Amino acid sequence: MESPSTVFRRALLNVSKASNLPTIKDETQELIHIARTDCRNTHARVADLVLFSPNETLDDISTQDLVYLFVPYVSAEIEARARATERDERLVCLRESEKGFTKFVSDIELYQIVSKSERELYEKNSSIANPALRRETKIKQYQTEKEIRGRIEAVAKRHRVPLPPAETSPTDFDLIAALLPPPGPAAASLSDDGDSEDEQRTATLLLLRLAYLQAQAQLANITQELELLRTASPLPPDRSESSDRARSSSEADRSLWTLDAPLARSVAAGGGPLLDSAGKPLQPFTILPSGAGGDRARLREQVFQPGYRLPTMSIDEYLEIERQRGNILTGGGSSLMLNRMGRQFGDAKSEEKRRKDEEWARFTDANPRGAGNTMNRG
Numbered sequence: 018m019e020s021p022s023t024v025f026r027r028a029l030l031n032v033s034k035a036s037n038l039p040t041i042k043d044e045t046q047e048l049i050h051i052a053r054t055d056c057r058n059t060h061a062r063v064a065d066l067v068l069f070s071p072n073e074t075l076d077d078i079s080t081q082d083l084v085y086l087f088v089p090y091v092s093a094e095i096e097a098r099a100r101a102t103e104r105d106e107r108l109v110c111l112r113e114s115e116k117g118f119t120k121f122v123s124d125i126e127l128y129q130i131v132s133k134s135e136r137e138l139y140e141k142n143s144s145i146a147n148p149a150l151r152r153e154t155k156i157k158q159y160q161t162e163k164e165i166r167g168r169i170e171a172v173a174k175r176h177r178v179p180l181p182p183a184e185t186s187p188t189d190f191d192l193i194a195a196l197l198p199p200p201g202p203a204a205a206s207l208s209d210d211g212d213s214e215d216e217q218r219t220a221t222l223l224l225l226r227l228a229y230l231q232a233q234a235q236l237a238n239i240t241q242e243l244e245l246l247r248t249a250s251p252l253p254p255d256r257s258e259s260s261d262r263a264r265s266s267s268e269a270d271r272s273l274w275t276l277d278a279p280l281a282r283s284v285a286a287g288g289g290p291l292l293d294s295a296g297k298p299l300q301p302f303t304i305l306p307s308g309a310g311g312d313r314a315r316l317r318e319q320v321f322q323p324g325y326r327l328p329t330m331s332i333d334e335y336l337e338i339e340r341q342r343g344n345i346l347t348g349g350g351s352s353l354m355l356n357r358m359g360r361q362f363g364d365a366k367s368e369e370k371r372r373k374d375e376e377w378a379r380f381t382d383a384n385p386r387g388a389g390n391t392m393n394r395g
Contacts, residue, residue: 026194029193032095040100053092083225084196094117096114097111111242115236118232121232
């Protein structure tokens with residue numbers, strides 16, 4: 018019988034491959050089906066071995082067993098990636114995924130892997146109204162995720178666990194698989210290395226914290242999608258029947274705007290055809306005015322227009338109008354000299370006024386009001 022680590026590693030590698038492929042493809046769904054079966058078998062083996070108990074603390078769980086806390090998280094991710102063509106099928110997948118994420122979040126909080134402040138931050142992250150604060154929170158989360166990924170990749174390299182090439186960054190499922198005990202004699206050599214075990218335990222706890230954050234975000238998305246699916250209008254039971262109904266409805270709408278309806282329909286309505294074989298009108302009808310078609314064409318041309326006003330004249334035309342209004346000075350010589358002299362005279366007057374104001378300010382500072390009146394003093 019295969020060990021739980023072997024079955025869980027196979028499930029992780031299959032769902033990692035499926036995450037890089039389109040969900041609708043049959044190849045992707047085959048990988049999802051295999052990963053779902055292996056993940057359920059792993060969950061059953063973990064339950065039979067009683068690896069976790071609510072009466073234990075985090076210190077009571079061994080480092081090799083700690084990685085199996087990811088089983089509900091991986092199971093929820095698999096259910097979320099399952100293909101569903103009908104709404105009822107999607108509802109079943111979403112409820113199973115929600116159940117897995119909720120179980121994972123509950124276990125992480127039970128063993129106090131995340132602090133109280135982290136739990137409050139994750140719960141309030143989606144309700145932050147300030148854009149700057151929300152952006153700062155996202156940046157911190159990205160930096161934390163990058164640091165965690167780097168440390169886990171270092172652990173995988175130390176354990177000689179193969180990861181995807183550098184051009185394709187490893188997924189979270191690859192990182193979880195890297196934390197599983199390697200098969201063969203490498204596992205025994207690592208179990209004797211205390212430093213390696215401490216490093217692996219630290220990396221596992223960091224990845225659990227990262228998965229906790231992602232699970233909270235997934236639960237929020239699932240809640241929104243479930244609400245949309247519950248409130249959506251039901252689809253017609255028979256698509257062929259609905260297409261026939263739509264075709265008859267379109268024909269009824271066409272009869273409202275066609276000029277000459279078919280003979281059978283016009284006779285049924287009690288009026289008969291509008292024109293005879295020679296083109297002579299048999300019934301009164303209304304012809305649209307000549308400008309109606311032009312208005313429609315004009316409005317149609319205005320659909321793809323910029324949202325701002327376009328210029329109505331060129332720069333040369335604008336300058337010519339301003340010149341005719343007398344707003345542009347032309348010529349030189351005496352008129353230019355007079356303008357320059359006028360500006361110099363104005364500057365001199367302004368400087369003189371500034372100087373007098375400054376002298377008066379110095380005088381009032383040196384001679385306060387009432388300083389020279391000594392007649393009424395005793």
